[in-house]
Amino acid sequence: MQLSDFNYELPNDLIAQHPLANRTDSRLLELVPDEDKHVQLVDRQFREILDLVKPGDLLVFNDTKVIPARLHGKKETGGIVELLIERISGEQQAWVQIRASKVPKIGSIVEIHNQAGETFDVEMIGYDGRFYEVRFPENVFALLERFGELPLPPYIEHQPDGEDAQRYQTVVAKNPGAVAAPTAGLHFDELILQQLHDLGVNHVALTLHVGAGTFTPVREEDLSKHKMHYEWFSIPESTLQAIEETKRGGGRIIAVGTTSLRALESQAISGQSGGQTNLFITPGFQFKTVDCLLTNFHLPKSTLLMLVSAFAGVDNIRSAYQHAIQQQYRFFSYGDAMFLSRLETTKL
Incomplete structure (x- = not known):
């Protein structure tokens, strides 16, 4: 078919x-x-x-x-980046989808931030033709709890809230x-x-x-x-x-x-x-x-x-x-x- x-x-x-x-x-x-x-x-x-x-x-x-799988950050050039976890592949690694005007190169650093002004860096380490692999500085789940946002599907148009x-x-x-x-x-x-x-x-x-x-x-x-x-x-x-x-x-x-x-x-x-x-x-x-x-x-x-x-x-x-x-x-x-x-x- x-x-x-x-x-x-x-x-x-x-x-x-x-x-x-x-x-x-x-x-x-x-x-x-x-x-x-x-x-x-x-x-x-x-x-x-x-x-x-x-x-x-x-x-x-x-x-x-x-999990709160959506992350917001910026490239070393200052460009805005959004990461969406596809799947967690290790304690400090994950495959992600990336939304950016120009996707960061392998080996580059993306700075992730939250509303409290805290930041951490992830390193771009791989690409499989569809998703990018990134390395976190510590446990992925712990960082997502502090920095992540609930990943509502793309067809839901409001920002995630308490409901x-x-x-x-x-x-x-x-x-x-x-x-x-x-x-x-x-x-x-x-x-x-x-x-x-x-x-x-x-x-x-x-x-x-x-x-x-x-x-x-x-x-x-x-x-x-x-x-x-x-x-x-x-x-x-x-x-x-x-x-x-x-x-x-x-x-x-x-x-x-x-x-x-x-x-x-x-x-x-x-x-x-x-x-x-x-x-x-x-x-x-x-x-x-x-x-x-x-x-x-x-x-x-x-x-x-x-x-x-x-x-x-x-x-x-x-x-x-x-x-x-x-x-x-x-x-x-x-x-x-x-x-x-x-x-x-x-x-x-």
């Missing part, structure tokens, strides 16, 4: 700029497959997820925590390292997790540190030429055991978000429960672990839109997105959600 197959027109006013008052206030579009692999579209409220699951099902969350600091994290977030939230998890609060547990629906976690590359547009019309960014993941043995027990008992594995799905399917392919993954899922992919997917609405021409199309069917996703636009659903990180069931054979 081609990149143009995954384009759609979205009115700007449907891009959610702020979270709703309560996490569970979102809407939920359910795609119900029929025998012909088409879907019926059912408009729901997110709280109705309690009606979509059954005892013995297992929800798999991504417990990554968003974002609380709501752009999931309630299960505990392992720092992501530069974007696993947004499907944003719809859950502690109460609904308890209600799910009371129904006999348990939840487990894995960690995949979402990188800034998740927002990098696909530029190749021929999708086979696109190079997927790497992201670090780790799946605890207890999570893998819970998945095996759920499958043996006839329950469904429900991935909360595309990041959880990518980690689970990467493990199924490689047999490795952690490491770096650049798994690029497009229509025709054979899913091995995940039965259902809870996910938000994704950007046009994005790898995430390709992933959900592979999972639920290209035509079905097109119909669902057209319906969501007509019904004024809210899109992207702070937007509404979809509940998808896997098609055994994806319609190309």
Whole structure:
């Protein structure tokens, strides 16, 4: 398939700029497959997820925590520079995206500052063709806590504030390292997790540190030429055991978000429960672990839109997105959600 197959027109006013008052206030579009692999579209409220699951099902969350990954500074020449952490590669090193009128050369120094007037220097030490590697003078996480800014997605137009600091994290977030939230998890609060547990629906976690590359547009019309960014993941043995027990008992594995799905399917392919993954899922992919997917609405021409199309069917996703636009659903990180069931054979 081609990149143009995954384009759609979205009115700007449907891009959610702020979270709703309560996490569970979102809407939920359910795609119900029929025998012909088409879907019926059912408009729901997110709280109705309690009606979509059954005892013995297992929800798999991504417990990554968003770090204050955006840094502001200046070059030795005085030019303004913005750094966005892509992924942390060592105690004092990270790969970054750089925004500047002219990118600093390898070997040069960038001075980072915060609003308190404090500064520190990072050294440009490498370039892999997409991202730049920089060296920090001390622990990256410690410096980000003092100098970093919450990295809201580029389509959210306001500066991060106290509301974002609380709501752009999931309630299960505990392992720092992501530069974007696993947004499907944003719809859950502690109460609904308890209600799910009371129904006999348990939840487990894995960690995949979402990188800034998740927002990098696909530029190749021929999708086979696109190079997927790497992201670090780790799946605890207890999570893998819970998945095996759920499958043996006839329950469904429900991935909360595309990041959880990518980690689970990467493990199924490689047999490795952690490491770096650049798994690029497009229509025709054979899913091995995940039965259902809870996910938000994704950007046009994005790898995430390709992933959900592979999972639920290209035509079905097109119909669902057209319906969501007509019904004024809210899109992207702070937007509404979809509940998808896997098609055994994806319609190309």
